[in-house]
Amino acid sequence: MTDISQRTNENPSWLKRNKLAIAPWIFLVPALIFFAIYVVIPIFESLWLSLYEWNGLYTADGQSTATWVGFQNYVKLWDDPNFWVSLRNNLAWLILYMLAVPAGLMIALFLNQTVTGMRFYKSMFFFPFVISQVVVGLIFGWFYNPDFGVVGTIWKWAFCEETVNILGNATFKCARPVPDILSSPEWATYGIIFAGLWPQVAYCMILYLTGLNNVAADQIEAARLDGAKGWKMLWFVVIPQLRPATFIAVVVTVIGALRSFDMIAIMTQGGPFGSTNVLAHYMFEVAISEYGERYGYGSAVASVLFAIMLVYISYFLWRMYQDEKDSR
C-alpha cells in the first residue's frame, strides 16, 4: 500500500498509465472489505479459537479469558459420543437427502407437458421451497404431534376409542400408544429428514424443469426414430443431456444436507437426548445455548464441519476451474 502511494507521488502520470490495473481494485474494494471482515477473517479466527478453551467471557479489564489447549478440543471430540451421533446423523442427511434429486426429476418429468394451466401447476409444486424452513419445521412438527397432529389423529381414529376419565372429561384409550416420532431416538432423525426433503425436492424439480426445456429436440427425435423409448430414452438420451442440472442439484442438495439446522432447531432441538443432532446444530448448542458457552469446543466442531464442506467446495471449484480454462 505504501509502495503505491509513494510511486504515485513520484510520477503523476503513473495513475493514467496503470488505469486498467488499478480500476478493478477500486471496483472490488467495497465487496472485499465486507467479505473479509465478516467471512474470511472469521474463518481463521474460528480455526484459531478451536485451539483454546473459552467460555466467551472477558475479565473486568477486557482481557479474553481464553486459555490455550492446543489440539485437546479435537481429542475430546474423538471421545464425545454426541459428536459421533451428530456425524452419523449428518451422514444420514447426506444420503437420504440425495433422494431429492431423483424425486425432483420424477416430478419434473411428470410436469413437463404443455396442457393449459401448466405454469400454475409448476409454480404451485415449487411452493414449498419458497417458504421458510422454520415454517416447514413447524408444519411437520404439528403433522407428527401425537396429541393434536395429523399422525395422532389418524392413529386415534384407527387404534383408540374415546371414553371419559374419572372427572368426566373426554379422553382417549388406545390399544397401542400413539407413535411419537419426534421423541423416538430411532425415528426422529428420519422424521426430520423427510420433512426437509419436501422443499428440497421442489428445488431439484425446478432445476430439472429448466434443464428439460433445453434438451435438444432433434436428438430426442433421432433416438425415437431408432426405436428408443421410455426408460431407455430417459437413461441414455435425456439424463446425459441433463448433466448440468444434475450437477447443480447434487451440489445444492449436499450443501443443504450439511447446513441442516433450522428444521432441527425447530422440531427437536437435537433431542431426545441429542439423538437428532447434526454437527451444525451441535456446534450451536455447545457454543451459545443456555448450557453451552464452550466457544473453543464449539469452534472445533465447526472446524470439522468446515473441513467436510471443504472437500465439496474444492471439487466444485476444480470443476469451475476446468470450465474457466475451456472457455478461454
Next chain:
Amino acid sequence: MFPRPIEKSGPGTRVAYQAFLPVALILWLLPLLAIFLTSIRSAQDINSGNVFGWPSQFKLLENYTAVFTQSEAAQYMLNSVLITVPTVAISVALACLAGYALAIYRFRVAVPLFFLFVAGNFIPFQILMVPVRDMSVQTGLYDTIAGQFLFHAAFQTGFCTLFMRNFIKALPFDLVESARIEGVAEWKIFWYVVLPLVRPAIAALAVLIFTFVWNDFFWANVLTQGESAKPITAGVRALNGQFVNNWHLVSAASLLAAVPPVFMFFLMQRHFIAGLTLGAVK
C-alpha cells in the same frame, strides 16, 4: 421434448393426466393445506381432534388478528423488512461492482479472488458464528437490525458476485472494448454501458436474496435476543413457545411469515427461477 407430449397420446390418457394433476397437487401440498385449515379453526376444534374435518366455525379473521394483537408479530414483520431490504441493496450493489471487476479486467488474481467469493458462498455458517457474534457484541451491533443486515449483506455478496460475474462475462465484450477505444472512463463504462445490461440479473438477485434473508433463522438466533431486533422467523419460534397448545394461532403466524417471500415469488417468478437455475442449463 421428453417425455412425449401428452397431446400426442390418446384422449383417454390426456383426460386421465389432466384429472390427476390437481389430485397430485393437493397431495403434494397436503401439509400446507392442513395447516391452513388449522389456522382458520377454533380452539375447540383443535382440542376435540378435528384435524381433517370441515371447521365447525370459521375463525380466519379472529385468528389472524389474534396473532397481531396477542404477540409482537407486527414488530417481527417490520424487523424482517428492515433487515431484508438493506441487505438486498448492499449486497447487490457490492456484487455489481465486484462482478464487473472480475468479469471485465484481466489481472492475475481475478480467478483466485472469484473463487474466494464462490467458496465463501458455500461454507457452513457455523464456522463464522463465534467470531461474528463476538465481534457484534464487542461493537454494540449485537441485537440490532444493522448488525444483522451488515452480516447478511457481506455473506450474500459471495453468491451475488458469483452470479454477477458470470452474467457480465456472458455479455459481449466488444461493447466495453469500443467504449474504451473512444476514451470513456472506466466508471462511466460501468455505469452507462454495463449496468443497464445487467438489470435482469439485478432483478433476479434481488428476489433471491430477499427470499434467502427473509427466511434466515440461524443468524437471527445468533445475533439477536430481544423483541426489538428479532425477525419473523425467530419470532414465530418465540410465538410457538408463547401460544402453547394453540396450534391455530401458531399456524396462522407461520403462514403470515411465509406471505412476503411467496408474494415476491409470484410477482417475480421468472426472475426467481432464472436466478436459481443459473448454471443448470450450461
Next chain:
Amino acid sequence: MAGVTKANWEDTMIKTLKGAVAALALTATSAIAGDLVINFDDLNPGPKQGFDDMIAQFKQENPDINVITNVNDREAHKTAIRNFLTADAPDVTSWYPGNRMAPFVDAGLFQPVDDVWDANNFHEDLAAIKATMSRDGKIWGVPYSYYQWGIYYRKDVFDLLELSEPQTWDELLAACAKMKDNGVTPFTIGTKFLWTAAGVFDYLNLRTNGYDVHNDLTAGKIKYTDPRIVKTFENWKVLIDECGFVDNHASMSWQDAIAPFANGDAAMYVMGNFSVDGYKNAGLTDAQIDFMPFPTIDASVPLAEEAPADAFFIPTNAKNVEDAKKFLAFVARPDVQTKLNKTIGQLPINAKAEISDDKFIQEGFALLNSATGIAQFYDRDAPAAMAKAGMEGFQEFMLDTSKMMAVLERLDQVQTEVYK
C-alpha cells in the same frame, strides 16, 4: 510498513474498526458518580412491579442517590450480562447463585460482599442461601427471593379416589396403584426441554441420599455409578414402573404437560411454584389443586428441599460501590423482602420477613422453614456442561429404563472431563 507483520496490521485495523463502531453504538447507560445503575432481569408484570416499588422506596430513603434502572427480559439478560460486566458494568445486577455465578466469579467479574453480610447480621438472617452464595470462601451477593418445588396435585381427583397426601414412599406407590386402577396416569411431565426431569431426579436423590450427596454429586465429588446414585435411579425406575408418567413426555414442554393435568388424565406434577399460574390459566381453581412435599423415601434421611433463589451482585467494574452496598443491605431487609415477595408471588429469604396469605406460598414457607438444606436445582448446582449431559441422560433413562447403567457410565465419563 517495516517492522509490522501482516497479522499485526490486520489486527490493528480490526481493532480500530471495532472501536469506531463501538463509539457510534455506545448506549446511554454510562453514569457519573452519585448515580447508581441497577440492572434487573424480569419483565413479567408481577416481578417488574415488585422491583419498581422497591426502587421507589429506596429512592425515598436515599434522596441523595440518583438511581438508574435497566430492566431486561430473562433470556436477554442471560446473554447481555456476559457483555456488560466487562464493557459497561452497572453498579448492581441481578443474577443467580450456585454454579450459575461461578464463571463470573472465576473471571473476576463480581466482587465479594462479605462486609455487607457481616455488618447486617445476614449470616443468620439469610442462612438458608448462604452456602450457595459462597464460592472460594467468599460471599458474592445478596439473595432477594426464592420459591419451593414439590408435588402439585389434583385435589378433586384425590378426593374422588379417597386418597390423602402420601407421606412416605410406600404410601405414594399405593396411591399410584389406585390411580392407575381408575385410569388416571399418576404423573405428568414434559421433558422436551430437559430440566423438568432434573427436578424429579433431584427430589429422588434428596430423599434417597440427602442434601450432602446432592452437593457432592453436583460438585463432582462422587461418581454417577456410585451405589448411592444407582439407588436413586433404581427408585426412579420403581416410580416409572409402578407410578408412571404420561406418554409422549419427550415431545412436550412443561406447559404442554399441563394439558393432561388440567383434563384430569394425570393427577400429580413435580414442579416449581411458578407453575401455579399455568394451572390457573388452564382453568383450574385453588380448590382443585393443592401442594404437598415430596414424600420421604428413607426415614433416616433428613428432609432437604429444592428452592432456586434469585440474587443481586456487584460487578467488579461497578463505579459506585459504596451505594451499591447500601442497596444490597436494603434489599435483604425483612420489610423490603416481605413487600417485594408479596408482589412477585414468591418467598422471602430473610428469616424475619413475613409472607402473603396465598395457600401455595404458605405451604412453601412452612416447607422451606423446616428444611435441613436448600438445594438450588441440578442445572444451577452443576456446571453447565455437566448439567446438559446429565439432563439428557435423565431423559434417555426415562424413555428406556434398561439403559440405566450405560447412561450412568457415560455421565461418569463426562464428569471426569468437566471437573478436571
